[in-house]
Amino acid sequence: MQATKHPRLHQLAQTHQLKGLMTIIRDQNTERGEFVFYSDRVIRLLVEEGLNYLPVVDKEVITPMGVPFQGVAFEGRICGVSIMRAGESMEQGLRDVCTSVRIGKVLIQRDERTAQPKLYYSKLPKDIADRWVLLLDPMLATGGSAMKCIEVLLEAGVKEERILFVNLICSPEGALAMLQQFPKLQIITAEIDEGMDERKFILPGLGDFGDRYFGTED
């Protein structure tokens, strides 16, 4: 299946404006302040879109004019889980729309002996099994770390259909592999790219998101 057509892979509305934002953050000449500002703006849009996959219930309220208004109310508790370190860049975007949201953190790195992603650290809210989880990692390349992280979440009792993986850019092969591995997972992304290079960098991508966001490039 084509990644762009997958029913559980949700792209933000492809407006000129979004394209404009992505152009700034992808441009190798963009300086860091701009990179952070415009990444944050895309992240906010992604978080807003991700929250739309949470359930709501019908609710009638009385307006200041004293008449009823048929609306809806949020239902279901959420938390964020960021994959260190790049995923931490997305935490503020989540906090800005969900004040005092609980956030778990997971550190996953490549084990140089096995070339497999390995869990080094995880700290999750203790009632995470009852919550919806917004999994935060800006770049979905092979999906190795994210898949490892989802395994950790499932072990902690999170229901697979309650995991929303939010990222800025994904490779089609990485996204499809994840959706196949986890048949109830939903992915929310801004843009789906062409593929990956031999170092598993997304193409055309934007380079190393964490380095550019936190200013640790060589």
Next chain:
Amino acid sequence: MANTNNQTSTLMLKSAGRPPWYTPDGKNTPAYVVGIAGGSASGKTSVARRIVESLNVPWVVILSMDSFYRRLTPEESKRAFDNNHDFDHPSSYDYASALQALRDLKQGRAARIPQYDFSTHSPSSESQLVYGASVVIFEGIFALYDPAILQLMDVKIFVDTDSDICLARRIKRDVAERGRDPLGVLQQYDRFVKPAYDGFVRPTMNNADVIIPRGLDNDVAIDLMIQHIKRQLNELSATIMRPVLVDRYDSRPHGLKDTLAMLPQSTQVRAMQTILCDRGTPRNDFIFYSDRLSRLVIEYGLGQLPLEQKSVRTPTGMLYEGREMDVAVTGVTVLRAGGVMEKALRSVARPVHYGKILIVGDPVTHEPRLHYAKLPPSIGTHQVLLMDPTIVSGANAMMAIRICLDHGVPEHCIVFLSLLATPQGVQAIQAAFPSVKLVVALLDSRIGKDDLLVRSGYGIFGDRYFGTEC
């Protein structure tokens, strides 16, 4: 020269909010233009002020012809510094600029009025932006001289004060306020002022509709003329807004045009709207969700704009076919509530220019009144985002749009952003301004006719956000 300062300045007089100056279809009704000519020190300005005081029109501008002295040649300039240049000759004025300014003001557009610096005998580098006068008074010795300017005038007045009274005033004024010696004033009078008056100014009396002998002392003539102007102004304002807008409350809206873009009604948007519509929502939540929803509306509004193509190279060395905004954006907020959305625009876009408009509803008629408008000078070339959280009758929005058009913004360059609108309001705006785009997060049709508020909506948005409920 009627001014005591070194620079001319145009006098914009505001006594109250300005009621709508356009018809329900969004077209400006022309401003009323009064021309006042007469000899130097004949009392033109005093007559102008008397008219302004008596008319009870909220926004009036008194435009002095002195602002339109033309630039002198180097030789003329030298003579001017030797007190030897004839400023009282008809050729001393730039009639084309005056005509352009008067034409703009008459048609309701913002006009840039030059300032003349008497200390350098040249137009000053500064100019003054004048906007929003319902009555324009153009006064000067040659106010009734240029045929094209005469055509713009609704009434033409010549103040015919006895020449020895004029001379006496002139001596007094120039000696007291400009430190000149009486002999010099008399010489100038003999050489320039008197011949100019007899040869060029006095003959323009033939162009006048009314001649006021004895100037300001002539109460009867001035009163008669003011009565005449009042009658004509009443006829003009009879065509204005309110009756039609009130009728709209009774009509059922049908067929909104596709210049309206609704924010996608996602679950989050609906849940936020529910919180905002709930009268039990505490104020800090009301603020939080207004801000959050505003940001989505701003992003969606920006998403409506076309961007130019641009490719960039990414750090992986590959090309990315992207887009780039190559036009400046101005956010214009309709105060007070529009300020809430300005905050959201600030947090997503930079650098952006900001304009502000204060419109207040008349407590009895609910008709909008313009109190203040300040827009960036270059706004005519910008993409404009107009912001007001609620559109009810559409009357405030129409006034705000009209102000942008009057400042040179093309209609299709305006996007109006709102959190809640009534279909009636949207329809009124679309009927008047078919090219303005509207972005709205909630359509709410239950309007109360008596209080002209949305029945099921937020209540008074500004009061709830700013905590100023009664």
